[in-house]
Amino acid sequence: MDISLQQVSYAYAKDTPFEKRALYDVDLLIPSGSYQAIIGHTGSGKSTVLQHLNALLKPTEGVIRIGSTVVEAGKKNKKLRELRQKVGIVFQFPEHQLFDETVLKDIMFGPMNFGVPEEEARQRAIELVRLLGLPEEVMEKSPFDLSGGQMRRVAIAGVLAMNPEVLVLDEPTAGLDPRGRKEIMELFYRLHQEKGLTTVLVTHSMEDAARYADRIAIMHNGKCVLQGLPMEIFSDEDRLLDYRLELPQSIKFQKKIEEMMNEKLPTLCLTEETLAEELARLLKKEREV
Amino acid sequence: MKREVISLQEVTFTYAEEDTSVRPAIQSMSYTINEGEWVAIVGHNGSGKSTLARLMNGLLFPQTGTVRVFGEPLNEHNLWDTRSKMGMVFQNPDNQFVGATVQDDVAFALENNGIPFEEMVERVQASLVKVKMNDFMNSEPHHLSGGQKQRVAIAGAIALQPRILLLDEATSMLDPQGREEVLQTVRQLRAETDLTVISITHDLEEALLADRVIVMNQGEKYAEGSPQEIFERGQELIDLGLDLPFAMNMSRLLRAQGVQIVADHMSEEELVNDLWTSHFNK
Numbered sequence: 001m002d003i004s005l006q007q008v009s010y011a012y013a014k015d016t017p018f019e020k021r022a023l024y025d026v027d028l029l030i031p032s033g034s035y036q037a038i039i040g041h042t043g044s045g046k047s048t049v050l051q052h053l054n055a056l057l058k059p060t061e062g063v064i065r066i067g068s069t070v071v072e073a074g075k076k077n078k079k080l081r082e083l084r085q086k087v088g089i090v091f092q093f094p095e096h097q098l099f100d101e102t103v104l105k106d107i108m109f110g111p112m113n114f115g116v117p118e119e120e121a122r123q124r125a126i127e128l129v130r131l132l133g134l135p136e137e138v139m140e141k142s143p144f145d146l147s148g149g150q151m152r153r154v155a156i157a158g159v160l161a162m163n164p165e166v167l168v169l170d171e172p173t174a175g176l177d178p179r180g181r182k183e184i185m186e187l188f189y190r191l192h193q194e195k196g197l198t199t200v201l202v203t204h205s206m207e208d209a210a211r212y213a214d215r216i217a218i219m220h221n222g223k224c225v226l227q228g229l230p231m232e233i234f235s236d237e238d239r240l241l242d243y244r245l246e247l248p249q250s251i252k253f254q255k256k257i258e259e260m261m262n263e264k265l266p267t268l269c270l271t272e273e274t275l276a277e278e279l280a281r282l283l284k285k286e287r288e289v
Numbered sequence: 290m291k292r293e294v295i296s297l298q299e300v301t302f303t304y305a306e307e308d309t310s311v312r313p314a315i316q317s318m319s320y321t322i323n324e325g326e327w328v329a330i331v332g333h334n335g336s337g338k339s340t341l342a343r344l345m346n347g348l349l350f351p352q353t354g355t356v357r358v359f360g361e362p363l364n365e366h367n368l369w370d371t372r373s374k375m376g377m378v379f380q381n382p383d384n385q386f387v388g389a390t391v392q393d394d395v396a397f398a399l400e401n402n403g404i405p406f407e408e409m410v411e412r413v414q415a416s417l418v419k420v421k422m423n424d425f426m427n428s429e430p431h432h433l434s435g436g437q438k439q440r441v442a443i444a445g446a447i448a449l450q451p452r453i454l455l456l457d458e459a460t461s462m463l464d465p466q467g468r469e470e471v472l473q474t475v476r477q478l479r480a481e482t483d484l485t486v487i488s489i490t491h492d493l494e495e496a497l498l499a500d501r502v503i504v505m506n507q508g509e510k511y512a513e514g515s516p517q518e519i520f521e522r523g524q525e526l527i528d529l530g531l532d533l534p535f536a537m538n539m540s541r542l543l544r545a546q547g548v549q550i551v552a553d554h555m556s557e558e559e560l561v562n563d564l565w566t567s568h569f570n571k
Contacts, residue, residue, distance in 0.1 A: 020432060041464045042436025093381055149334030175380050175461050177333040177491050178532035204464040244466045249535045253557055260561050272542055280546035283568050
């Protein structure tokens with residue numbers, strides 16, 4: 001599903017003395033099947049944009065198109081239920097949304113609410129428990145008896161159980177240990193590729209944005225100030241600093257090395273692995289000369 | 290000899306007292322933290338880090354062993370006095386907001402501790418300036434972004450002028466610059482006062498700043514030492530679900546590509562120097 005935001009503005013508590021503008025004229029196009037990262041410092045409006053993607057918030061001005069659904073400022077919508085089935089959002093600390101008696105019931109809740117038969121919902125839940133690398137014995141346990149990392153996985157399974165076409169992730173790995181973080185990010189990436197999902201990742205990690213995203217948008221003071229390929233976004237350090245962002249570690253280190261050898265590597269290295277390969281290639285060439 | 294601030298002796302804690310089949314959350318932990326020290330506690334999710342934090346501030350009491358704070362065994366009588374010397378910041382600031390506005394929230398603990406009004410106003414202002422949130426004095430905490438909330442929570446903790454600052458994953462929701470600012474704030478506080486910092490973290494760059502690192506695994510102390518000593522364990526840490534600092538990972542990746550590197554370097558400078566000496570400076 002293509003997603004587009006056109007001239008979207010949003011104000012919290014509009015027309016009250018507490019009105020607070022959060023978004024200004026945001027234009028953003030997310031093509032179907034792409035992996036879009038949204039970066040920006042805290043308070044830049046990232047999470048507000050994200051809540052528009054399944055019409056939890058409706059724009060106070062402008063139009064949002066999500067597949068065939070049009071959400072327009074000031075108009076009523078009928079198709080939101082369908083939309084919310086297709087767009088799955090993993091919020092910050094999604095484990096706060098857990099509520100049911102057992103892990104399986106919790107994961108089954110969403111699909112059953114949307115009319116999926118119980119047995120089918122159960123099968124889906126069991127598959128998801130396995131897919132997320134949770135031990136089988138947690139299925140009949142209360143989600144509240146699990147560790148923080150496991151609770152996070154159950155909550156993510158609950159979103160995936162809806163078989164969404166668009167997966168929206170708001171800092172999905174905050175608070176997880178490094179291994180858990182890597183496993184979850186790799187899982188999202190695999191699902192993105194295998195199921196052809198459209199993925200939208202809101203993150204503070206420049207490394208994750210560089211590693212996984214096809215496209216990156218930068219939010220700053222409620223505006224979408226820059227959009228482009230990771231290579232483009234990370235080629236201008238000064239501009240990133242203006243937006244209170246920085247380069248991914250691999251590129252920062254690449255720059256130090258380039259300065260030291262007074263020679264540029266042929267490409268911007270978005271990951272540590274690419275940087276190691278490029279450096280090795282260069283050093284080999286030096287030896288042969 | 291520095292004064293002891295917090296010490297644990299043979300502390301064991303379990304959430305399920307009746308059920309002996311459940312592994313205790315903390316098992317036979319002992320360590321001492323001295324005044325002015327910065328200690329990082331690292332470990333995988335579920336390794337007992339947060340339980341440890343709750344044992345150190347008296348939210349939980351151990352079944353066996355003793356927790357001493359400022360030399361006194363922590364008990365229900367001295368709990369409140371002890372907590373007034375301890376600033377705490379948790380991972381999710383939503384769980385610790387009480388005030389209707391940012392300044393009310395920061396003032397809350399001060400009011401509880403009977404700080405005179407004028408001084409309170411000053412301290413609130415000063416701590417919000419320190420975390421760069423003074424423009425938001427009258428905002429509602431719930432309208433702030435995750436990272437802004439975190440900085441307000443930190444302001445609330447430092448307004449107490451605590452002797453101990455306990456950070457439980459406190460920078461995990463911040464953007465890189467926000468994190469750097471907060472850590473800078475902590476460094477500055479430590480330079481000005483004899484503040485003891487205990488940071489429970491997954492952020493290795495944060496752990497590198499500490500004087501000492503304690504590694505937790507499955508409720509037990511797995512290792513303890515300077516960041517240097519700890520990270521030299523390399524692969525062992527990865528097997529525990531942790532990670533290595535960037536420069537070490539880079540060293541290992543380069544070696545895997547057949548580049549000659551003399552050691553797993555802890556800092557980027559060392560790695561750059563190594564590459565320079567062995568490959569370019571010929």
